[in-house]
Amino acid sequence: MSEEISDLIQQRIEKVEALRNKGINPYPIRCARTHTAEEAKMLFREDAQEHAGIAGRMRSKRVMGKASFVHIEDGSGSIQVYARLDDLGEEKYELFKTLDLGDIVGVSGYVFKTRQGEISIHAKDFMLLSKCIRPLPSVKEKDGKVFDEFADVELRYRQRYVDLIVTQKTRQDFILRSRLIAGIREFLQKRGYMEVETPMMQAIPGGAAARPFITHHNALDIDLYMRIAPELYLKRLIVGGFERVFELNRNFRNEGISTKHNPEFTMLELYEAYADYTTMMDIAERMISSLAQELLGTMVINYQGTQINLTPPWEKITFVDIIKKYTGIDFSTIRTADEARRAASSVGVKADEDASLWYIANEVFEEKVEANLIQPTFVIDYPKELSPLAKSRDDNPDFVERFEPYIVGREIGNAFSELNDPFDQRARFEEQVKMREQGDDEAQRMDYDYINALEYGMPPAGGMGIGIDRLVMLFIDTASIKDSILFPLLRPEK
RNA sequence: GAGUCGCUAGCUCAGUCGGUAGAGCAACUGCCUUUUAAGCAGUGGGUCCGGAGUUCGAUUCUCCGGCGACUCACCA
Numbered sequence: 390m391s392e393e394i395s396d397l398i399q400q401r402i403e404k405v406e407a408l409r410n411k412g413i414n415p416y417p418i419r420c421a422r423t424h425t426a427e428e429a430k431m432l433f434r435e436d437a438q439e440h441a442g443i444a445g446r447m448r449s450k451r452v453m454g455k456a457s458f459v460h461i462e463d464g465s466g467s468i469q470v471y472a473r474l475d476d477l478g479e480e481k482y483e484l485f486k487t488l489d490l491g492d493i494v495g496v497s498g499y500v501f502k503t504r505q506g507e508i509s510i511h512a513k514d515f516m517l518l519s520k521c522i523r524p525l526p527s528v529k530e531k532d533g534k535v536f537d538e539f540a541d542v543e544l545r546y547r548q549r550y551v552d553l554i555v556t557q558k559t560r561q562d563f564i565l566r567s568r569l570i571a572g573i574r575e576f577l578q579k580r581g582y583m584e585v586e587t588p589m590m591q592a593i594p595g596g597a598a599a600r601p602f603i604t605h606h607n608a609l610d611i612d613l614y615m616r617i618a619p620e621l622y623l624k625r626l627i628v629g630g631f632e633r634v635f636e637l638n639r640n641f642r643n644e645g646i647s648t649k650h651n652p653e654f655t656m657l658e659l660y661e662a663y664a665d666y667t668t669m670m671d672i673a674e675r676m677i678s679s680l681a682q683e684l685l686g687t688m689v690i691n692y693q694g695t696q697i698n699l700t701p702p703w704e705k706i707t708f709v710d711i712i713k714k715y716t717g718i719d720f721s722t723i724r725t726a727d728e729a730r731r732a733a734s735s736v737g738v739k740a741d742e743d744a745s746l747w748y749i750a751n752e753v754f755e756e757k758v759e760a761n762l763i764q765p766t767f768v769i770d771y772p773k774e775l776s777p778l779a780k781s782r783d784d785n786p787d788f789v790e791r792f793e794p795y796i797v798g799r800e801i802g803n804a805f806s807e808l809n810d811p812f813d814q815r816a817r818f819e820e821q822v823k824m825r826e827q828g829d830d831e832a833q834r835m836d837y838d839y840i841n842a843l844e845y846g847m848p849p850a851g852g853m854g855i856g857i858d859r860l861v862m863l864f865i866d867t868a869s870i871k872d873s874i875l876f877p878l879l880r881p882e883k
Numbered sequence: 884g885a886g887u888c889g890c891u892a893g894c895u896c897a898g899u900c901g902g903u904a905g906a907g908c909a910a911c912u913g914c915c916u917u918u919u920a921a922g923c924a925g926u927g928g929g930u931c932c933g934g935a936g937u938u939c940g941a942u943u944c945u946c947c948g949g950c951g952a953c954u955c956a957c958c959a
Binding site for chain 2: 474750
């Protein structure tokens with residue numbers, strides 16, 4: 390980052406020059422790698438000398454005069470290399486000793502076991518593959534204990550590449566993230582789902598209540614919005630006859646950054662024709678619990694010191710009942726916003742002047758209930774007013790068939806029986822537009838083409854969105870979403 | 884956006900009740916042909932985040948700014 394040249398960097402630049410003067414390219418074009426570190430270790434035999442050519446980054450170095458030990462780390466793991474003056478000759482061994490921690494080198498030799506019992510490579514030759522001219526943080530490790538870990542969070546996020554080199558936990562976390570995402574794809578594909586890609590730049594940002602990023606298309610001379618959700622496009626595909634679709638990709642919301650929010654985040658959305666929200670509950674609990682079993686070896690996971698039992702079935706409780714449970718307020722018997730406001734303030738929740746009954750209820754839910762939902766819980770049957778894209782219940786049209794799964798007090802998704810009645814949808818949009826005109830800049834916008842699509846007939850369907858970064862947080866046991874995103878958004882330096 | 888805290892060597896951190904700083908690792912020079920947080924001896928390395936103010940003197944105190952962490956707000 391910094392352009393100042395420290396002594397340490399200067400020393401290494403001089404080494405590069407010295408190498409070049411000797412006719413050695415410190416950045417050669419390729420190398421002869423025959424095995425990964427782990428594969429090489431597998432080659433070990435007591436009765437024979439198996440040959441291997443490995444390559445990786447030098448992570449430790451112990452020079453003892455005419456013999457040296459170094460560890461070479463690659464994508465598979467790490468292997469010790471034993472290099473001797475006798476084997477390499479004066480010139481090469483001197484060169485070997487000038488290698489620095491962080492250099493990427495190729496080593497060929499035979500696999501053997503040291504007196505201390507570590508399977509290693511006895512070097513017959515080596516080659517510098519890429520000179521590292523910036524000193525790495527000097528993290529050391531013994532028996533799983535890490536010494537002087539790379540702890541500067543800002544540097545770890547800004548220079549994630551260094552964090553990945555030096556912090557094993559970081560590497561493991563992102564491998565786990567990758568496996569989790571692969572596992573989701575596999576789970577859904579097995580169920581007959583098709584992965585699709587829908588626009589990230591949209592003329593009308595829909596499908597969620599959030600402020601969008603605005604961008605501009607020069608040739609058309611129009612503003613476009615980065616999507617806040619793919620929902621309305623995926624449902625157009627359900628109209629089109631794709632019966633099981635999902636999209637697993639980025640959403641963008643122009644809002645604050647916190648331990649639980651990154652402006653761009655990864656969302657899974659899936660829609661299934663001829664299904665409903667109960668189908669989605671089933672998918673959610675089976676998918677997440679089986680992924681835990683597969684990736685963590687258990688459905689009872691430890692998150693920030695709390696045991697979380699992901700074993701299905703998860704608890705289900707209605708929005709109204711859970712508020713009653715934690716506050717004693719029964720919103721189903723409340724008829725006016727004033728009454729609701731009084732009830733809310735009786736439990737210490739103050740709502741906006743012009744908030745409606747169910748917005749007040751939602752305030753109470755967020756402030757008084759959410760944090761209690763530690764074990765997996767489906768909060769179901771939300772008020773219609775809060776859910777402009779979900780289908781009303783048959784038995785009570787003021788409520789919709791919708792649920793949000795909560796784990797460790799955090800909403801990790803949102804699902805419903807999809808509203809497919811174009812008349813109702815139009816009315817809901819009109820309601821949203823009215824709220825928008827009254828200053829709610831997160832209310833949804835009218836999307837005539839979406840209504841148009843529904844007017845062709847959308848089969849009854851269930852749909853669900855799951856925030857992947859938050860799910861990853863749970864799986865890698867971290868309190869900050871930045872630890873689940875390779876390059877979280879930070880303010881640029883200077 | 885607000886509050887609290889942090890920013891000192893490449894990294895991890897001490898420290899200076901105001902007199903321009905230290906350790907471990909890393910680096911450099913020796914010694915060391917089975918070490919593994921290798922070891923032993925020696926050496927070098929700092930705009931103490933930036934700017935202004937107070938002061939004889941500021942890394943230290945004050946103010947402003949930068950970046951980050953946490954909390955809150957926002958984000959269902």
